[in-house]
Amino acid sequence: MEKVRPAAPVAPWLGGKKALHGKIIERIEAVDHKTYAEPFVGMGGVFLRRGWKPQLEVANDFNGEVTNLFRILQQHYPQLMDVMRFQISSRREFERLRQVDPSTLTDLQRAARFLYLQRQAFGGQVRGVFGVAADRPPRFSLSRLEPILEAAHERLENVVFENLDWADLIRRYDGPETLFYLDPPYWGGEDDYGKGLFDRSQFEKIATILGGIKGKFLLSINDRPEIRELFSAFRFEEVSLKYTVASGRATDAAELFISNYEPRLSLL
Template sequence: MVFEKETRAVSPTHPPAAWIGGKRQLASRLVGMISAIPHVTYAEPFVGMGGVFFRRTAAPKSEVINDRNGEVVNLFRILQRHYPQFMDTLKFQITSRREFERLKACDPATLTDLERAGRFLYLQKLAFGGKVNGQNFGVSPGRPASFNLARLAPMLEEVHERLAGVILENLNWSVFLDRYDRAETLFYLDPPYFGSEDDYGKTLFSRDQFAALAKRLRGIRGRFILSINDVPEIRETFGGFALHEAKLTYSLSAGKATPARELIITNGLS
């Protein structure tokens, strides 16, 4: 079945904060692949900070983004629906190691949704390397503070505008796939890297779910693009799909870089 491409142009913007595995280097290639596939619904089950979602230049009629991390979904919901009030909560926030540690130790369940979103954004902006678990206060001599409202406000306004009309979900990836799988759906999946499953939370995605994910993707009606690290276990698990190699460079804490390989996995995309 062929679907007419009915998309509107959208302005790419930066994700609201850093995120481990944020796909900055792969984004342009992935965006090109996404744009080449006609679809009515665009759906991301592992959106994170939206490293690909926000860098796209065209959008179909329907867009759905999802993450099991409730802090992610709460931030996007607040930015989508309560942007002015959210900016008021950030107005007097300062960059401080002591404030970082205070908020890190704070139980988000004790906060309002606005306070929760502010806490999460503050920690992600200042955490070294965009880490989600085991966060450390990130500071680099000779560079300005990462949490600077004068620079942050225009970008958050762009994120607010980009989220207009987008459906937000907080589901397990398998439930999300079941709910939105249609012949006209294109899924972009960015699961945790193999061997780094705990980086996003120990209970969110376990290693045995890679096999379950591959099995589920073999039966979907729609199309998918999945990006992940290139290791033998992934090649075996996702055998039978089209595997596209990507060579990248990962930055290290010492300022050096190391070569890396990733895979872009698809069904029926040449």
């Protein structure tokens, strides 16, 4: 394992683990492993914040825009900054870019478009609305964003990026010294990341495939009776936390850490 400088996610993401990443990373870093893989990496809310890296790191997402952004950040960071240099925070620009077909753009333009939309959208949901508040600075500011992107660029060195179905990713990288961290859509939110990308039947498939792997896994999910039944063959750790909603009120939430090993909080 090599000590590295953690980085922050480069943009908001639905289910970005803002409240849970510390507890998740604490458990990940307590597991001895040589390969680390995330089948649902999203904006890297856990992946980027880890402070130790093994011999191989694999970031996977079925969303090609996510994979393209990370690849551009890793290999063409200066050019990405040049493309975004004169971008402004604008509702009109947000709506214009949202209507653009990304397949008509270069990879650099695609990455800049996707990053701009994710930064500007309320809650990181591009299908939602332009995010603005009367008492806060704009969500897109290159002067504030540049150090975040630079840190992510450094953290992504030597990372392998995949654009596979989650099941294919697990089959390809499974081994006795592999650790998978899975952050699938939550039960009841299967369509939150796009219609048809993930359906409720996938939970049973996840449990089946994880039951036959050679490596270890840690999965985080909302605590539901259906989830407890499907994953009953594994270990459960209950986690309580509070979410702050738009009105400013805090609501209690119950989550589960599911694993096929006995969790520890330290390799020592």
